[in-house]
Amino acid sequence: AEGEVLDLNDPYANDPERHPALIVYIQKPFNAETPVALLGDRFLTSNELFFVRNHLPVPKVDPKNYKLEVSLEGKDPIYFTLEELQTKFPIYEVTATIQCAGNRRREMNQSKEVKGIAWQGGAISNATWTGPKLRDVLLYAGIPESEVDKTIHHIQFEGLDADMEKSYGASIPAQKVLNPSSEVILAFKMNGETLPLDHGYPIRAVVPGTVGARSVKWLHKVIASAQESPSFWQHKDYKGFGPYTDWHNIDYTQVPAIQELPVQSLITSPPPSAKRVVLDADGLLPIHGYAWSGGGRGIVRVDVSLDDGKTWEPATIHPNQQTYGKVWAWTQWEHRFKVPEGVKEVDLVVKAVDSSYNTQPESWGPVWNVRGVLANAWYKIHLKVDEE
């Protein structure tokens, strides 16, 4: 804006303006979730409302000077300009839900204290991403496909987001990228628009079915390696411990880095803040929400309850048109309960079943973990019923 004076000493000076509806937990680095009430009624989340999980300042990138460095570890890299990435390879559109490892941490924390941002159920969003397949780029760069699972085990990513000590990094299993049906892409568009600053302009990795932390934004290096990314976020964060691990006995080498996420679901309407619900014109109690699972697994059933899980009913799921094994996007669902006569309060519960018939855990204790990740116990909300 005219007359605006940027603080040149503020590493966050390049951070963009954000939509005022986002629920902000940290300003610097920016961490904000989508209000749950805005998630459940549209299949694609708008760019402005898509949750933002930044680990570092938003970097300033001149698209004319941008280069993506691609290498087999220890060998000379080759470089791609933004224009090359946009024009040299077949371009794909992939609709994929991205979820933060810490989504729903607030509920886990309520059962017993954990460390991290107290995300409600809105650290998850769904968009259509456009770009070349990373597989095509790596093969063009001469990465030998025949070495996957032999000398090449991981594809490392490095972002341009950095502070004095480190830049953001993460890695994923090599076969997730290099198998011929891989849908890992280098996105330069999000919902048909130029990738927004907060979502990795000009290029981000989109790793569908995998924890958000691996879809590295402001991507500038890709390394095919025998090893995982050396980053803090690969080795010391985003790991799923047992309920017996605490900050005194934690051993990060004992558990692998999180990749695929488990089955998840939420009631988005009524939203988590609701205390009362009004029956609809037919005297029924309407609810809707999202369900999703990692690894390309679709949702085969969503079960809902109004008596805290004692009895269940099947929700209606909106067909997800994606192909078996590549169901990267969430599934929206809805239901209308007949509230038994005389019942003035309800304990609504939702649990989803994915295409491998995995289900969500019933309670928090057995999946509680010190880092507060992988929070996917049954979602519950207690409501007073107004017959209106």
Add this chain to the structure above:
Amino acid sequence: AEGEVLDLNDPYANDPERHPALIVYIQKPFNAETPVALLGDRFLTSNELFFVRNHLPVPKVDPKNYKLEVSLEGKDPIYFTLEELQTKFPIYEVTATIQCAGNRRREMNQSKEVKGIAWQGGAISNATWTGPKLRDVLLYAGIPESEVDKTIHHIQFEGLDADMEKSYGASIPAQKVLNPSSEVILAFKMNGETLPLDHGYPIRAVVPGTVGARSVKWLHKVIASAQESPSFWQHKDYKGFGPYTDWHNIDYTQVPAIQELPVQSLITSPPPSAKRVVLDADGLLPIHGYAWSGGGRGIVRVDVSLDDGKTWEPATIHPNQQTYGKVWAWTQWEHRFKVPEGVKEVDLVVKAVDSSYNTQPESWGPVWNVRGVLANAWYKIHLKVDEE
């Protein structure tokens, strides 16, 4: 045996002799599980002790006349002799656990009645299978790979096991077979020996990571199709309903056929029949067992409890050497509990976590289903502790 007279009117006359240790539920067709106590202490189950789930009589096959018919639905088939299948293609060894959809049905049935064989925890076994990749055979037969997920959606199998009305059949998603890293094989050996009569001699499909019902034995037809197998077992059985579905409101078209199975685990020692346990020389309570998940997902953690799940400890898992995403075999685990002083009875529990961080359900009610399949709630056993 000399002088033996076969009843030529008995369709089961070709059924082989079986190992006396197998726990037999039905003789004709033969259905028997491996005693759980024999499962947990060896990685490979021996051919004689591998559980047997037959739907029909064991067919008599002359290997000289055996032919596998392969077709694109509606087109002329081509045929392969047994020798061609054994010599024309690269041969692979795949170590894969096969589990019946109804494993552990007995426990689900104890929570509320279901229909089917009351399998304990032994309708699961692990073997090394040898044969060509079905992908190679289909491509050789001219099945167009480019039509997968376009006009070809399913690969149908038909077995030689039949009665007057029907033969056994099942199907799997086409990409499970035709993706280039597929490990679906046509096995002619099991643990290095000729495939036994009960396990599909001379050829069976082995579909790793998928419910046992799709690894069709005595295979004689493979059809690439737009449709699933028309068989009873694809459409009316082996489906995962919600707890609200009973025999009065069941609608088989409402849920998909089971393919990948969810995460599973069991304590194999002490076995399910144990009532007491003796502490070891160190005064500790030793347990061991198996854990497994479908879809090639490995086991990242096994949590065990001696107080009915109030507190947990991590079991030691024996490293499974299979590649990420292709962990077809189970993982064996062990633990030794320090029993708190004065405690004379324990409620042992095990639950496993797979590489997508899915976990087993806590109780039977929410996963109960009328067909008694997908029984993977926490395994529990109550024991008296003998200190000597």
